[in-house]
Amino acid sequence: MPTRSLRARRQPRQARSRETVEALLEAAAQVFERHGYAAGTTNRIAARAGVSIGSLYQYYPSKDAILLALVERHVAEGEAALAPLAGWLAGDSSPGLRDGLQALVAAMVALHADRPALHRVLFEEAPRPPALRRRLDGLATQAADAIAAWLRACPEVRVADPELAARLVVQTVESITHTLVIHPAADRPPAAWTAATVAMLAAYLAAVPVDDRHPAPR
Amino acid sequence: MPTRSLRARRQPRQARSRETVEALLEAAAQVFERHGYAAGTTNRIAARAGVSIGSLYQYYPSKDAILLALVERHVAEGEAALAPLAGWLAGDSSPGLRDGLQALVAAMVALHADRPALHRVLFEEAPRPPALRRRLDGLATQAADAIAAWLRACPEVRVADPELAARLVVQTVESITHTLVIHPAADRPPAAWTAATVAMLAAYLAAVPVDDRHPAPR
DNA sequence: GCGTAGTGTGAGCAATAGCTCGCGTTTGCG
DNA sequence: CGCAAACGCGAGCTATTGCTCACACTACGC
Numbered sequence: 001m002p003t004r005s006l007r008a009r010r011q012p013r014q015a016r017s018r019e020t021v022e023a024l025l026e027a028a029a030q031v032f033e034r035h036g037y038a039a040g041t042t043n044r045i046a047a048r049a050g051v052s053i054g055s056l057y058q059y060y061p062s063k064d065a066i067l068l069a070l071v072e073r074h075v076a077e078g079e080a081a082l083a084p085l086a087g088w089l090a091g092d093s094s095p096g097l098r099d100g101l102q103a104l105v106a107a108m109v110a111l112h113a114d115r116p117a118l119h120r121v122l123f124e125e126a127p128r129p130p131a132l133r134r135r136l137d138g139l140a141t142q143a144a145d146a147i148a149a150w151l152r153a154c155p156e157v158r159v160a161d162p163e164l165a166a167r168l169v170v171q172t173v174e175s176i177t178h179t180l181v182i183h184p185a186a187d188r189p190p191a192a193w194t195a196a197t198v199a200m201l202a203a204y205l206a207a208v209p210v211d212d213r214h215p216a217p218r
Numbered sequence: 219m220p221t222r223s224l225r226a227r228r229q230p231r232q233a234r235s236r237e238t239v240e241a242l243l244e245a246a247a248q249v250f251e252r253h254g255y256a257a258g259t260t261n262r263i264a265a266r267a268g269v270s271i272g273s274l275y276q277y278y279p280s281k282d283a284i285l286l287a288l289v290e291r292h293v294a295e296g297e298a299a300l301a302p303l304a305g306w307l308a309g310d311s312s313p314g315l316r317d318g319l320q321a322l323v324a325a326m327v328a329l330h331a332d333r334p335a336l337h338r339v340l341f342e343e344a345p346r347p348p349a350l351r352r353r354l355d356g357l358a359t360q361a362a363d364a365i366a367a368w369l370r371a372c373p374e375v376r377v378a379d380p381e382l383a384a385r386l387v388v389q390t391v392e393s394i395t396h397t398l399v400i401h402p403a404a405d406r407p408p409a410a411w412t413a414a415t416v417a418m419l420a421a422y423l424a425a426v427p428v429d430d431r432h433p434a435p436r
Numbered sequence: 437g438c439g440t441a442g443t444g445t446g447a448g449c450a451a452t453a454g455c456t457c458g459c460g461t462t463t464g465c466g
Numbered sequence: 467c468g469c470a471a472a473c474g475c476g477a478g479c480t481a482t483t484g485c486t487c488a489c490a491c492t493a494c495g496c
Contacts, residue, residue, distance in 0.1 A: 228442085228443090230442090230443090231441085231442065231443090232442065232443075234442090234443070234444095235442075235443060235444090238443080238444085269444080269445095270444060270445045270446060271445085271446070272444065272445050272446065273443075273444055273445075276442095276443075276444080
Protein backbone atom coordinates (compact mmCIF):
# COMPACT_ATOMS: atom_id res chain seq x y z
CA MET A 1 0.00 0.00 0.00
CA PRO A 2 2.32 2.77 -1.22
CA THR A 3 1.54 6.25 -0.01
CA ARG A 4 -0.27 7.89 -2.81
CA SER A 5 -1.22 11.50 -3.05
CA LEU A 6 -4.48 12.23 -1.32
CA ARG A 7 -5.33 15.22 -3.47
CA ALA A 8 -7.91 14.97 -6.17
CA ARG A 9 -6.55 13.93 -9.51
CA ARG A 10 -8.87 15.94 -11.65
CA GLN A 11 -11.20 18.74 -10.75
CA PRO A 12 -14.76 18.29 -11.98
CA ARG A 13 -15.66 21.16 -14.33
CA GLN A 14 -19.06 20.30 -15.62
CA ALA A 15 -22.25 19.71 -13.68
CA ARG A 16 -22.32 16.10 -14.76
CA SER A 17 -19.01 15.25 -13.17
CA ARG A 18 -19.83 17.20 -10.03
CA GLU A 19 -22.80 14.91 -9.62
CA THR A 20 -20.55 11.92 -10.14
CA VAL A 21 -18.21 13.08 -7.42
CA GLU A 22 -21.07 13.68 -5.04
CA ALA A 23 -22.59 10.29 -5.82
CA LEU A 24 -19.23 8.65 -5.17
CA LEU A 25 -18.85 10.32 -1.81
CA GLU A 26 -22.32 9.36 -0.69
CA ALA A 27 -21.83 5.83 -1.99
CA ALA A 28 -18.57 5.60 -0.11
CA ALA A 29 -20.31 6.67 3.08
CA GLN A 30 -22.94 4.00 2.63
CA VAL A 31 -20.49 1.28 1.70
CA PHE A 32 -18.12 2.01 4.57
CA GLU A 33 -21.12 2.19 6.85
CA ARG A 34 -22.36 -1.23 5.87
CA HIS A 35 -19.15 -3.11 5.16
CA GLY A 36 -16.46 -1.42 7.22
CA TYR A 37 -13.18 -0.12 5.92
CA ALA A 38 -11.48 -3.28 4.71
CA ALA A 39 -14.51 -4.75 2.97
CA GLY A 40 -15.49 -1.37 1.60
CA THR A 41 -13.78 -1.89 -1.73
CA THR A 42 -13.42 0.77 -4.35
CA ASN A 43 -15.22 -1.43 -6.84
CA ARG A 44 -18.16 -1.68 -4.49
CA ILE A 45 -18.21 2.05 -3.98
CA ALA A 46 -18.18 2.69 -7.69
CA ALA A 47 -20.94 0.15 -8.23
CA ARG A 48 -23.05 1.67 -5.49
CA ALA A 49 -22.60 5.09 -7.03
CA GLY A 50 -23.71 3.70 -10.38
CA VAL A 51 -20.41 4.70 -11.87
CA SER A 52 -17.52 2.77 -13.35
CA ILE A 53 -14.38 2.12 -11.37
CA GLY A 54 -12.45 4.19 -13.86
CA SER A 55 -14.53 7.24 -13.09
CA LEU A 56 -13.88 6.82 -9.41
CA TYR A 57 -10.15 7.05 -9.98
CA GLN A 58 -10.59 10.11 -12.14
CA TYR A 59 -11.51 12.11 -9.07
CA TYR A 60 -10.11 10.19 -6.14
CA PRO A 61 -6.51 9.03 -6.58
CA SER A 62 -6.78 6.32 -3.96
CA LYS A 63 -9.09 4.62 -1.55
CA ASP A 64 -7.67 6.61 1.33
CA ALA A 65 -8.38 9.84 -0.49
CA ILE A 66 -12.06 8.93 -0.44
CA LEU A 67 -11.88 8.24 3.26
CA LEU A 68 -10.17 11.53 3.84
CA ALA A 69 -12.81 13.40 1.87
CA LEU A 70 -15.43 11.77 4.05
CA VAL A 71 -13.64 12.82 7.22
CA GLU A 72 -13.23 16.32 5.89
CA ARG A 73 -16.92 16.56 5.23
CA HIS A 74 -17.74 15.27 8.69
CA VAL A 75 -15.38 17.70 10.35
CA ALA A 76 -16.85 20.58 8.41
CA GLU A 77 -20.34 19.60 9.52
CA GLY A 78 -19.12 19.39 13.08
CA GLU A 79 -17.58 22.82 12.99
CA ALA A 80 -20.74 24.26 11.54
CA ALA A 81 -22.87 22.62 14.20
CA LEU A 82 -20.68 23.77 17.05
CA ALA A 83 -20.10 27.32 15.89
CA PRO A 84 -23.31 28.81 17.34
CA LEU A 85 -22.63 27.05 20.61
CA ALA A 86 -19.15 28.57 20.77
CA GLY A 87 -20.61 31.99 20.11
CA TRP A 88 -23.14 31.50 22.87
CA LEU A 89 -20.51 30.45 25.38
CA ALA A 90 -18.30 33.39 24.55
CA GLY A 91 -21.10 35.93 24.22
CA ASP A 92 -22.27 38.61 26.61
CA SER A 93 -25.16 36.58 28.00
CA SER A 94 -22.99 33.60 28.68
CA PRO A 95 -25.09 30.67 29.95
CA GLY A 96 -24.94 29.10 33.38
CA LEU A 97 -23.05 25.94 34.10
CA ARG A 98 -25.78 23.38 33.66
CA ASP A 99 -27.34 25.05 30.64
CA GLY A 100 -24.01 25.30 28.87
CA LEU A 101 -23.09 21.72 29.61
CA GLN A 102 -26.50 20.51 28.61
CA ALA A 103 -26.22 22.27 25.28
CA LEU A 104 -22.71 20.94 24.75
CA VAL A 105 -23.65 17.35 25.40
CA ALA A 106 -26.77 17.64 23.31
CA ALA A 107 -24.83 19.09 20.41
CA MET A 108 -22.22 16.35 20.57
CA VAL A 109 -24.82 13.61 20.74
CA ALA A 110 -26.63 15.10 17.78
CA LEU A 111 -23.36 15.25 15.90
CA HIS A 112 -22.58 11.61 16.47
CA ALA A 113 -26.09 10.26 16.24
CA ASP A 114 -26.32 10.92 12.54
CA ARG A 115 -24.36 7.98 11.17
CA PRO A 116 -22.77 6.11 14.03
CA ALA A 117 -21.49 3.18 12.02
CA LEU A 118 -19.80 5.46 9.53
CA HIS A 119 -18.35 7.46 12.36
CA ARG A 120 -16.85 4.34 13.85
CA VAL A 121 -15.19 3.40 10.58
CA LEU A 122 -13.89 6.89 10.04
CA PHE A 123 -12.42 7.43 13.49
CA GLU A 124 -11.64 4.02 14.83
CA GLU A 125 -11.25 1.34 12.24
CA ALA A 126 -9.56 3.14 9.42
CA PRO A 127 -5.90 4.12 9.48
CA ARG A 128 -5.40 7.76 10.34
CA PRO A 129 -2.73 9.63 8.42
CA PRO A 130 -0.68 11.98 10.63
CA ALA A 131 -2.00 15.06 8.88
CA LEU A 132 -5.52 14.15 9.82
CA ARG A 133 -4.47 13.37 13.35
CA ARG A 134 -2.98 16.83 13.74
CA ARG A 135 -6.09 18.40 12.32
CA LEU A 136 -8.33 16.66 14.80
CA ASP A 137 -6.04 17.41 17.72
CA GLY A 138 -6.18 21.03 16.71
CA LEU A 139 -9.94 20.99 16.75
CA ALA A 140 -10.03 19.42 20.20
CA THR A 141 -7.60 21.99 21.52
CA GLN A 142 -9.66 24.79 20.03
CA ALA A 143 -12.79 23.44 21.68
CA ALA A 144 -11.00 23.02 24.99
CA ASP A 145 -9.74 26.60 24.83
CA ALA A 146 -13.21 27.94 24.20
CA ILE A 147 -14.60 25.95 27.09
CA ALA A 148 -11.77 26.99 29.39
CA ALA A 149 -12.57 30.63 28.69
CA TRP A 150 -16.21 30.02 29.44
CA LEU A 151 -15.37 28.19 32.67
CA ARG A 152 -13.20 31.05 33.83
CA ALA A 153 -16.08 33.46 33.26
CA CYS A 154 -18.59 31.23 34.99
CA PRO A 155 -19.06 32.21 38.64
CA GLU A 156 -20.28 28.76 39.71
CA VAL A 157 -17.09 27.07 38.58
CA ARG A 158 -14.56 26.44 41.31
CA VAL A 159 -12.05 24.01 39.86
CA ALA A 160 -8.43 24.94 40.40
CA ASP A 161 -7.22 24.33 36.85
CA PRO A 162 -9.75 25.43 34.21
CA GLU A 163 -7.53 24.36 31.32
CA LEU A 164 -7.26 20.83 32.58
CA ALA A 165 -10.92 20.78 33.48
CA ALA A 166 -11.86 21.95 30.00
CA ARG A 167 -9.82 19.22 28.39
CA LEU A 168 -11.37 16.68 30.69
CA VAL A 169 -14.81 17.95 29.78
CA VAL A 170 -14.07 17.68 26.07
CA GLN A 171 -12.56 14.28 26.51
CA THR A 172 -15.41 12.98 28.62
CA VAL A 173 -18.16 14.30 26.42
CA GLU A 174 -16.39 13.01 23.36
CA SER A 175 -15.87 9.57 24.83
CA ILE A 176 -19.27 9.16 26.37
CA THR A 177 -21.26 10.32 23.40
CA HIS A 178 -19.05 8.30 21.15
CA THR A 179 -19.56 5.00 22.93
CA LEU A 180 -23.12 5.86 23.78
CA VAL A 181 -24.05 6.28 20.17
CA ILE A 182 -21.94 3.49 18.71
CA HIS A 183 -22.75 0.90 21.34
CA PRO A 184 -26.08 2.04 22.76
CA ALA A 185 -26.93 0.67 26.19
CA ALA A 186 -30.38 -0.81 26.25
CA ASP A 187 -31.28 -0.65 29.91
CA ARG A 188 -31.64 3.11 30.22
CA PRO A 189 -32.97 5.67 27.73
CA PRO A 190 -30.37 7.91 26.08
CA ALA A 191 -31.82 10.94 27.84
CA ALA A 192 -30.95 9.41 31.19
CA TRP A 193 -27.36 9.03 30.06
CA THR A 194 -27.00 12.56 28.86
CA ALA A 195 -28.63 13.87 32.02
CA ALA A 196 -26.26 11.84 34.17
CA THR A 197 -23.29 13.04 32.14
CA VAL A 198 -24.33 16.66 32.57
CA ALA A 199 -24.84 16.09 36.28
CA MET A 200 -21.42 14.54 36.60
CA LEU A 201 -19.66 17.37 34.82
CA ALA A 202 -21.62 20.04 36.69
CA ALA A 203 -20.88 18.45 40.05
CA TYR A 204 -17.20 18.28 39.24
CA LEU A 205 -16.89 21.82 37.98
CA ALA A 206 -18.89 23.36 40.83
CA ALA A 207 -17.25 21.28 43.55
CA VAL A 208 -14.94 22.96 45.99
CA PRO A 209 -11.44 21.55 45.50
CA VAL A 210 -10.62 18.91 48.14
CA ASP A 211 -7.67 20.82 49.53
CA ASP A 212 -9.48 23.93 50.73
CA ARG A 213 -12.73 22.28 51.68
CA HIS A 214 -14.36 23.03 54.98
CA PRO A 215 -15.57 20.26 57.25
CA ALA A 216 -18.57 18.79 55.45
CA PRO A 217 -21.67 20.96 55.98
CA ARG A 218 -24.77 19.49 57.61
CA MET B 219 -13.22 -14.14 3.88
CA PRO B 220 -15.43 -17.12 4.72
CA THR B 221 -16.32 -17.60 8.36
CA ARG B 222 -13.91 -20.15 9.66
CA SER B 223 -13.96 -21.82 12.99
CA LEU B 224 -12.06 -19.90 15.62
CA ARG B 225 -11.17 -22.94 17.66
CA ALA B 226 -7.70 -24.31 17.62
CA ARG B 227 -7.11 -26.92 14.98
CA ARG B 228 -4.69 -29.04 16.90
CA GLN B 229 -3.78 -29.03 20.54
CA PRO B 230 -0.08 -28.85 21.29
CA ARG B 231 0.97 -31.95 23.27
CA GLN B 232 4.69 -31.73 23.55
CA ALA B 233 6.77 -28.98 25.08
CA ARG B 234 8.24 -28.09 21.70
CA SER B 235 4.90 -27.24 20.16
CA ARG B 236 3.75 -25.38 23.24
CA GLU B 237 6.73 -23.12 22.76
CA THR B 238 5.78 -22.65 19.14
CA VAL B 239 2.28 -21.62 20.06
CA GLU B 240 3.56 -19.19 22.64
CA ALA B 241 6.08 -17.73 20.21
CA LEU B 242 3.33 -17.29 17.64
CA LEU B 243 1.10 -15.46 20.08
CA GLU B 244 3.82 -13.10 21.17
CA ALA B 245 4.88 -12.55 17.57
CA ALA B 246 1.29 -11.77 16.67
CA ALA B 247 1.13 -9.23 19.47
CA GLN B 248 4.28 -7.51 18.22
CA VAL B 249 3.25 -7.58 14.58
CA PHE B 250 -0.24 -6.25 15.22
CA GLU B 251 1.26 -3.65 17.49
CA ARG B 252 3.62 -2.40 14.85
CA HIS B 253 1.66 -2.88 11.66
CA GLY B 254 -1.98 -2.80 12.64
CA TYR B 255 -4.56 -5.39 11.83
CA ALA B 256 -4.71 -5.25 8.05
CA ALA B 257 -0.95 -5.14 7.50
CA GLY B 258 -0.35 -7.69 10.21
CA THR B 259 -0.24 -10.62 7.82
CA THR B 260 -0.07 -14.21 8.90
CA ASN B 261 3.14 -14.67 6.98
CA ARG B 262 4.69 -11.81 8.86
CA ILE B 263 3.58 -13.25 12.16
CA ALA B 264 5.03 -16.63 11.32
CA ALA B 265 8.30 -15.07 10.20
CA ARG B 266 8.51 -13.00 13.35
CA ALA B 267 7.95 -16.11 15.44
CA GLY B 268 10.71 -17.88 13.55
CA VAL B 269 8.28 -20.51 12.41
CA SER B 270 6.92 -21.54 9.05
CA ILE B 271 3.52 -20.41 7.89
CA GLY B 272 2.40 -24.02 7.89
CA SER B 273 3.07 -24.36 11.60
CA LEU B 274 1.00 -21.28 12.28
CA TYR B 275 -2.01 -22.85 10.67
CA GLN B 276 -1.48 -26.06 12.60
CA TYR B 277 -2.52 -24.28 15.77
CA TYR B 278 -4.52 -21.29 14.64
CA PRO B 279 -7.11 -22.04 11.99
CA SER B 280 -7.33 -18.48 10.81
CA LYS B 281 -5.98 -15.02 11.27
CA ASP B 282 -8.98 -14.04 13.34
CA ALA B 283 -8.37 -16.98 15.65
CA ILE B 284 -5.00 -15.47 16.51
CA LEU B 285 -6.60 -12.16 17.21
CA LEU B 286 -9.19 -13.82 19.40
CA ALA B 287 -6.52 -15.64 21.35
CA LEU B 288 -4.82 -12.33 21.96
CA VAL B 289 -8.03 -10.75 23.18
CA GLU B 290 -8.70 -13.76 25.38
CA ARG B 291 -5.30 -13.39 26.95
CA HIS B 292 -5.81 -9.69 27.53
CA VAL B 293 -9.22 -10.22 29.09
CA ALA B 294 -7.84 -12.89 31.39
CA GLU B 295 -5.10 -10.53 32.53
CA GLY B 296 -7.69 -7.86 33.12
CA GLU B 297 -9.87 -10.11 35.21
CA ALA B 298 -6.89 -11.19 37.26
CA ALA B 299 -5.83 -7.59 37.84
CA LEU B 300 -9.31 -6.46 38.83
CA ALA B 301 -10.22 -9.41 41.06
CA PRO B 302 -8.51 -8.14 44.24
CA LEU B 303 -10.10 -4.74 43.70
CA ALA B 304 -13.54 -6.33 43.45
CA GLY B 305 -12.90 -8.23 46.65
CA TRP B 306 -11.85 -5.06 48.39
CA LEU B 307 -14.95 -3.18 47.29
CA ALA B 308 -17.25 -5.97 48.39
CA GLY B 309 -15.36 -6.81 51.59
CA ASP B 310 -16.15 -5.93 55.18
CA SER B 311 -13.75 -3.00 55.34
CA SER B 312 -15.13 -1.46 52.17
CA PRO B 313 -13.12 1.62 51.17
CA GLY B 314 -14.34 5.19 51.12
CA LEU B 315 -15.45 6.89 47.92
CA ARG B 316 -12.23 8.59 46.90
CA ASP B 317 -10.00 5.67 47.82
CA GLY B 318 -12.13 3.21 45.91
CA LEU B 319 -12.32 5.42 42.83
CA GLN B 320 -8.62 6.14 42.99
CA ALA B 321 -7.84 2.45 43.06
CA LEU B 322 -10.26 1.76 40.24
CA VAL B 323 -8.82 4.39 37.96
CA ALA B 324 -5.27 3.38 38.79
CA ALA B 325 -6.02 -0.24 38.03
CA MET B 326 -7.60 0.60 34.71
CA VAL B 327 -4.74 2.84 33.69
CA ALA B 328 -2.25 0.15 34.60
CA LEU B 329 -4.24 -2.33 32.59
CA HIS B 330 -4.22 -0.20 29.47
CA ALA B 331 -0.76 1.23 29.82
CA ASP B 332 0.92 -2.04 29.08
CA ARG B 333 0.65 -2.18 25.29
CA PRO B 334 -1.52 0.68 24.12
CA ALA B 335 -0.96 0.18 20.40
CA LEU B 336 -1.89 -3.47 20.62
CA HIS B 337 -4.88 -2.56 22.68
CA ARG B 338 -6.03 -0.18 20.02
CA VAL B 339 -5.77 -2.81 17.32
CA LEU B 340 -7.56 -5.39 19.43
CA PHE B 341 -10.47 -3.26 20.50
CA GLU B 342 -10.89 -0.63 17.86
CA GLU B 343 -9.37 -1.48 14.54
CA ALA B 344 -10.04 -5.18 14.25
CA PRO B 345 -13.45 -6.61 13.46
CA ARG B 346 -15.21 -7.91 16.53
CA PRO B 347 -17.13 -11.15 16.16
CA PRO B 348 -20.48 -11.12 18.01
CA ALA B 349 -19.36 -13.75 20.48
CA LEU B 350 -16.54 -11.53 21.62
CA ARG B 351 -18.84 -8.56 21.77
CA ARG B 352 -21.15 -10.41 24.12
CA ARG B 353 -18.25 -11.51 26.26
CA LEU B 354 -17.01 -7.98 26.72
CA ASP B 355 -20.47 -6.62 27.39
CA GLY B 356 -20.85 -9.25 30.06
CA LEU B 357 -17.63 -8.17 31.69
CA ALA B 358 -18.69 -4.54 31.70
CA THR B 359 -22.04 -5.43 33.23
CA GLN B 360 -20.34 -7.53 35.87
CA ALA B 361 -18.04 -4.66 36.75
CA ALA B 362 -20.94 -2.22 36.86
CA ASP B 363 -22.89 -4.53 39.16
CA ALA B 364 -20.00 -4.81 41.57
CA ILE B 365 -19.57 -1.06 41.61
CA ALA B 366 -23.28 -0.48 42.05
CA ALA B 367 -23.26 -2.71 45.13
CA TRP B 368 -20.33 -0.80 46.52
CA LEU B 369 -22.00 2.53 45.83
CA ARG B 370 -25.13 1.43 47.64
CA ALA B 371 -23.04 0.50 50.66
CA CYS B 372 -21.06 3.72 50.59
CA PRO B 373 -22.57 6.33 52.95
CA GLU B 374 -21.06 9.27 51.08
CA VAL B 375 -22.83 8.37 47.87
CA ARG B 376 -26.06 10.24 47.23
CA VAL B 377 -26.93 9.64 43.60
CA ALA B 378 -30.51 8.65 42.96
CA ASP B 379 -29.84 5.74 40.61
CA PRO B 380 -26.77 3.71 41.64
CA GLU B 381 -27.07 1.30 38.71
CA LEU B 382 -26.95 4.08 36.17
CA ALA B 383 -24.21 5.82 38.10
CA ALA B 384 -22.16 2.64 38.18
CA ARG B 385 -22.46 2.18 34.44
CA LEU B 386 -21.51 5.77 33.92
CA VAL B 387 -18.47 5.30 36.13
CA VAL B 388 -17.39 2.21 34.22
CA GLN B 389 -17.99 3.92 30.93
CA THR B 390 -16.16 7.06 31.92
CA VAL B 391 -13.17 5.32 33.41
CA GLU B 392 -12.95 3.00 30.44
CA SER B 393 -13.17 5.83 27.94
CA ILE B 394 -10.84 8.21 29.68
CA THR B 395 -8.10 5.72 30.42
CA HIS B 396 -8.46 4.36 26.95
CA THR B 397 -7.94 7.61 25.14
CA LEU B 398 -5.52 8.82 27.74
CA VAL B 399 -3.21 5.92 27.12
CA ILE B 400 -3.63 5.65 23.38
CA HIS B 401 -3.38 9.35 22.64
CA PRO B 402 -1.46 10.74 25.58
CA ALA B 403 -1.89 14.46 26.12
CA ALA B 404 1.41 16.18 26.48
CA ASP B 405 0.50 19.32 28.35
CA ARG B 406 -0.35 17.72 31.69
CA PRO B 407 1.23 14.73 33.44
CA PRO B 408 -0.86 11.55 33.50
CA ALA B 409 -1.20 11.81 37.27
CA ALA B 410 -3.05 15.09 36.87
CA TRP B 411 -5.49 13.42 34.54
CA THR B 412 -6.21 10.53 36.82
CA ALA B 413 -6.59 12.88 39.78
CA ALA B 414 -9.02 15.03 37.86
CA THR B 415 -10.98 11.98 36.76
CA VAL B 416 -11.22 10.75 40.34
CA ALA B 417 -12.30 14.21 41.49
CA MET B 418 -14.96 14.34 38.81
CA LEU B 419 -16.42 10.97 39.69
CA ALA B 420 -16.28 11.66 43.42
CA ALA B 421 -17.99 15.01 43.04
CA TYR B 422 -20.72 13.46 40.97
CA LEU B 423 -21.37 10.52 43.27
CA ALA B 424 -21.32 12.58 46.45
CA ALA B 425 -23.39 15.42 45.06
CA VAL B 426 -26.90 15.91 46.33
CA PRO B 427 -29.28 15.33 43.42
CA VAL B 428 -30.48 18.60 41.88
CA ASP B 429 -34.11 17.98 42.65
CA ASP B 430 -33.88 17.82 46.43
CA ARG B 431 -31.08 20.27 46.90
CA HIS B 432 -31.29 22.96 49.54
CA PRO B 433 -30.37 26.53 48.77
CA ALA B 434 -26.62 26.39 48.21
CA PRO B 435 -24.88 26.44 51.60
CA ARG B 436 -22.56 29.37 51.29
C1' DG C 437 14.75 -50.95 16.40
C1' DC C 438 10.23 -49.55 14.84
C1' DG C 439 5.81 -47.62 14.19
C1' DT C 440 2.75 -43.96 15.01
C1' DA C 441 1.36 -39.62 16.42
C1' DG C 442 3.06 -35.19 16.84
C1' DT C 443 5.53 -31.48 14.75
C1' DG C 444 7.58 -28.55 11.22
C1' DT C 445 8.16 -27.00 6.30
C1' DG C 446 7.47 -23.71 2.36
C1' DA C 447 6.20 -23.62 -2.55
C1' DG C 448 2.35 -22.31 -4.39
C1' DC C 449 -2.95 -21.96 -5.11
C1' DA C 450 -7.22 -19.36 -5.33
C1' DA C 451 -9.20 -15.24 -4.37
C1' DT C 452 -9.39 -10.58 -4.28
C1' DA C 453 -7.66 -6.11 -3.76
C1' DG C 454 -6.35 -1.45 -5.64
C1' DC C 455 -5.66 0.58 -9.60
C1' DT C 456 -4.36 1.57 -15.02
C1' DC C 457 -5.20 2.56 -19.67
C1' DG C 458 -6.94 2.69 -24.17
C1' DC C 459 -10.96 3.99 -26.15
C1' DG C 460 -15.80 5.48 -26.83
C1' DT C 461 -19.25 9.26 -25.59
C1' DT C 462 -20.86 13.83 -24.22
C1' DT C 463 -20.38 18.73 -23.60
C1' DG C 464 -19.17 23.43 -24.39
C1' DC C 465 -18.04 26.72 -27.68
C1' DG C 466 -16.35 29.13 -32.05
C1' DC D 467 -21.22 21.83 -37.79
C1' DG D 468 -16.66 20.52 -35.90
C1' DC D 469 -13.32 19.93 -32.63
C1' DA D 470 -10.99 19.72 -28.35
C1' DA D 471 -11.55 19.00 -23.70
C1' DA D 472 -14.05 16.78 -20.26
C1' DC D 473 -16.17 12.71 -18.98
C1' DG D 474 -17.18 7.86 -18.60
C1' DC D 475 -16.16 3.06 -19.30
C1' DG D 476 -14.67 -1.75 -17.74
C1' DA D 477 -11.52 -5.61 -19.01
C1' DG D 478 -7.77 -6.82 -16.95
C1' DC D 479 -2.91 -6.05 -14.86
C1' DT D 480 -0.09 -6.47 -10.79
C1' DA D 481 0.48 -7.38 -6.24
C1' DT D 482 -0.69 -9.44 -2.14
C1' DT D 483 -3.16 -12.14 1.03
C1' DG D 484 -5.01 -15.99 3.69
C1' DC D 485 -4.38 -20.45 3.56
C1' DT D 486 -3.47 -25.70 1.77
C1' DC D 487 -1.07 -29.79 1.16
C1' DA D 488 2.24 -33.22 0.30
C1' DC D 489 6.09 -34.31 2.48
C1' DA D 490 10.11 -34.64 5.95
C1' DC D 491 11.64 -34.74 10.53
C1' DT D 492 11.26 -35.72 15.76
C1' DA D 493 9.66 -37.80 20.07
C1' DC D 494 8.14 -41.62 22.53
C1' DG D 495 5.95 -46.15 23.88
C1' DC D 496 6.83 -50.93 22.96
